[in-house]
Amino acid sequence: MSLSEPFLSPSAIVAELRAAGCVFAEDEARLLISAADGPAALAAMLERRVAGLPLEHVLGWAEFCGLRIAVDPGVFVPRRRTEFLVRQALALAPARPVVVDLCCGTGALGAALVSSLEGAELHASDVEPAAVRCARRNVGVHGTVYEGDLYAPLPPTLRGRVDVLLANVPYVPTGDVELLPAEARVHEPRVALDGGGDGLDVLRRVVAEAAHWLAPGGSLLVETSERQAEGAEATVGSRGLTARTVASEELYATVVIGTRPQT
Incomplete structure (x- = not known):
């Protein structure tokens, strides 16, 4: 046929x-x-x-945390397992929180979080221009999306004020990228997948500055793989944050949380 x-x-x-x-x-x-x-x-x-195009690229959207998130061709597709990270962030967020979504991609994490948090202040950033355009559509009037590398484009006035710092960083080891399904390997940007030799390079850069941006009691949340969890937790705990790991067998998801001490 x-x-x-x-x-x-x-x-x-x-x-x-x-x-x-x-x-x-x-x-x-x-x-x-x-x-x-x-x-x-x-x-x-x-x-x-x-x-071989990802279904989400064909449809133009992905379902994430009950929202329909616009997904443009060439942009990283939000995974269902990452809903577990959003749940953990919701549990930690204070009233009217300041939220930052690094490596935001489509902006799905930030959009999902602020849709459930009244009065949240959202800032997001990504280095990929296509992702930034997509995230601005998804975030709309509920936040601001910046183009640039990690913290670099964020307003300096956010330093020491961030209650929830989301960082869905790339964590696939460079040597494993070619083993990914073609949907990801061919149709998603490598910068959104490749985490360096051990998969933790971008995480190290996020953690290096996290304590300067977090408010006292604020938390950094990052997704990682089960096999990288020990190393990721050690990395998060190496810069003055109290680190712990939580996991969901249902979603096959692993999240490392680092909290800045209150004092």
């Missing part, structure tokens, strides 16, 4: 997706059908998905 045919039945779409290796073919078919505004658009979307 040709993908250029003017009409594709749901069963035919599922068959095409299965043949392309899509594990959740039925779910993806429903999403593609609901998103397409006609048979021609559906055929084009299916062709892109079968060619």
Whole structure:
């Protein structure tokens, strides 16, 4: 069957997706059908998905913490496991918190957090121009997104005021990047994946300055892998923060939290 045919039945779409290796073919078919505004658009979307583009890039959005997050081509796709990091941040956030989202990508973490926190002040940054454009759409009037490397573009007035510092840094070791699924390796920016030799290079840079930006009692939250958790916790605890690790078996997620002492 040709993908250029003017009409594709749901069963035919599922068959095409299965043949392309899509594990959740039925779910993806429903999403593609609901998103397409006609048979021609559906055929084009299916062709892109079968060619290996991430489903979120084909749809133009990803579901994250109950929100529909815009995801542009070439931008890192927010993972469902990262919802666990947002939950931990919500549990730690004081009333009307100051929130910073470093390596923000689509801005999904910050957008999800402030949508659940009344009066939150959100600042986010990313080095990738495409990610910044996407994050500005997702954050909208609820925060400010800056283009630049980590803390560099943030207003100096935030120093010592940040209650929740989110940093979903890249943590894949350089040697493992080529082992990632093609959806990530080919279609997402390497800067959002590659964490250096041991996967902790960007984390070290975040931790080096974190205590200067955090308010007393404020917390840094970073996602890592289970095998890197010990090293990541040691890194977070090496610069005056009290570090601990929490994990979710359900989401296969590991988060390291570093809190600045009150005094």
